[in-house]
Amino acid sequence: MTALVRYRLTTLLLSQRYLAPLLLFAALVTVLTSNDTGPLTAAHAASGLAMLLAATWLTMALAGLDDPPHRAVLTAATGGHRRLTTGTVLAALAACLPLAALGLLLPLLVGDHSPTAADLLLGVEVQLTCACTGAAVGLLTARPVVRRQGHGLLLALALLLVLTLGKGLPPVNLMLTRLSGHHRSADLVGSTALLLALAAVLLGTAAVVGHAVAVRRD
Amino acid sequence: MLLHCEAVGKRYGRGRWILRDVDLDLAPGDVLAVVGANGSGKSTLLRILAGLTRPTAGRRTGTATAQGASVGYVPDRFTAHERLTAMAYLTHLGRIRGLPTATARDRAGRLLDRLALAGGPDAPLRTLSKGNAQKVALAQALLVPPDLLVLDEPWSGLDASAHTALAGILAETAAAGGAVVFTDHREALARTHATAVHTVADGRVTRRADPGPGAPVVVVLTRRGGPDLPGVLDLPGFLDLPGVLAVERHGAELHLRVDRSRTDAVLLAALRDDWSVQAVTRPAPEPAPAAAEPAPAPTPRTTAR
Structure with a gap:
């Protein structure tokens, strides 16, 4: 599995399709949190939103890297569709990790904060929740589930709008609402951990659905 | 039995049946050629045999379907858009199949030598011609000696020396106890290299009489x-x-x-x-x-x- 993740990440790097989501992420976080002296929870909300977009984009790029003939080669080499899907999920999460670190550090660099341990822990939870949710959206809107890129893009935008704007919808909208309402990170660490677990379940479900569709279509 | 297909059928959604009632057995040492017109379902049959496509009806059993069995698949069209070199690509694929990096590099180097890849092992994949890309596709399926080797139109695009190498590889795989299935639309070619020939037409797969004149x-x-x-x-x-x-x-x-x-x-x-x-x-x-x-x-x- 390590070898598959390594291959996926290498081809993502060489294809340079990571550049656009990375730049979008860095730009959003910098613009939304620069010269910010307010509570860190607001900065977390901003970088979480950026992570949701970037994770979706990165996962769609990863899943779309191989055309169907080469996906068949990879399926035979890995020993089945299930392992291939798992590899894509792990590669997507691995690609999101550097972004999560960036999303945690950038607000501290461009703003003026004095973070506590609870602030940092909450930040990690927010980043991972958004990474998992974004990866789930990406899996459901890229090959092999949605074969046409244009349709996938529209579907991804619709899903992201629902997730961010749907009032009180867990995990993303609920988390963003709480982050903008509360200013003490320590109060939110527990409830955000639950939302992170929910996001992980969402990602798992998306992987199972993606796998089932791939098997039916192939 | 390496692979046993029983009453296998395939259709996509509610479309027409691409394959129906396919009964097929593969034993170690078999080299099976599948011939048929374009669009007759050859590729679908191959993908089912390789375990890439799940049949709509029927069962596929045998040791080649077990976890850990090595199945090599060579698609008819190998598109390598990446900037990876042939050697780096094959090393990655070898590692994915569970080889240590050094072994993967070694195997890849020897296979590319044997197939005489133009431009050498360090040629980026996207610069390769169709024939040379086909050689890389062939090499990736052989990094681990396959129990089941499935090749979709492997002869197309290969030059004469690679033809000889491919014939040798097929015979060796069979001699080592693997089974080989390949398609081609030229029946003479299929007869030369296979121990059995099956034809696909109208969704049915039928076995031809044994190839060759029969006399030893x-x-x-x-x-x-x-x-x-x-x-x-x-x-x-x-x-x-x-x-x-x-x-x-x-x-x-x-x-x-x-x-x-x-x-x-x-x-x-x-x-x-x-x-x-x-x-x-x-x-x-x-x-x-x-x-x-x-x-x-x-x-x-x-x-x-």
């Missing part, structure tokens, strides 16, 4: 360094090879009667064991006493070296 071929072998030198393959050893019907010793020569369809694999095994081929003859259909007499055999075709 006589292979005359001598051993460099004298007949008494102990080798891995000797009189009893040859009898164990699939396709060898009888072995007789005539002085310094061994005369093998070999099933027409297995000649390549037997010759390959003999050559690798330091035997030298004196003659390959096809005796007259009736009767077949040619095995008793060496060189001037009363045959229409005699090749000697």
Whole structure:
């Protein structure tokens, strides 16, 4: 599995399709949190939103890297569709990790904060929740589930709008609402951990659905 | 049984049946050719055999379907858009198949050498021509000796020397106890390299009569360094090879009667064991006493070296 993740990440790097989501992420976080002296929870909300977009984009790029003939080669080499899907999920999460670190550090660099341990822990939870949710959206809107890129893009935008704007919808909208309402990170660490677990379940479900569709279509 | 397909059918959604009631068995050493017109369902059949496509109806069982079985798949169109070099790509694929990096590099290097990849192992994949990309596609399927090797139109686009290498690879895979399935639209080519030919038409798969004229071929072998030198393959050893019907010793020569369809694999095994081929003859259909007499055999075709 390590070898598959390594291959996926290498081809993502060489294809340079990571550049656009990375730049979008860095730009959003910098613009939304620069010269910010307010509570860190607001900065977390901003970088979480950026992570949701970037994770979706990165996962769609990863899943779309191989055309169907080469996906068949990879399926035979890995020993089945299930392992291939798992590899894509792990590669997507691995690609999101550097972004999560960036999303945690950038607000501290461009703003003026004095973070506590609870602030940092909450930040990690927010980043991972958004990474998992974004990866789930990406899996459901890229090959092999949605074969046409244009349709996938529209579907991804619709899903992201629902997730961010749907009032009180867990995990993303609920988390963003709480982050903008509360200013003490320590109060939110527990409830955000639950939302992170929910996001992980969402990602798992998306992987199972993606796998089932791939098997039916192939 | 390596692979056993029972009443396998495939259709997408509620569309027409692409394949129906396919019964097919593959044993170790089999080389199966699948011929049929474009769009007849050859590729779908191959993908089902390789385990890439789940059949809508029927069952696919056998040791090749078990977890950990090595299945090599060569698609008809290998598009390598990446900036990876051929060597880096094959090393990645070898690692994905569970090889250590050094072993993967070593295997990849030897396979690319054998297939004579133009531009060398460090050519980026996207710069390769169709034939050379096909060689990389072939190499990735052989990084681990496959239990089941499935090739979709492997002969198209390959140059003459790669044709020879591919024929050798197919025979070796079969001789090592693997099974090979390949498609081609040229039936003569299929007959030359396969132990059985199946045709696909109207969603049905039917087995053709055994390829070749049926009469066994006589292979005359001598051993460099004298007949008494102990080798891995000797009189009893040859009898164990699939396709060898009888072995007789005539002085310094061994005369093998070999099933027409297995000649390549037997010759390959003999050559690798330091035997030298004196003659390959096809005796007259009736009767077949040619095995008793060496060189001037009363045959229409005699090749000697």
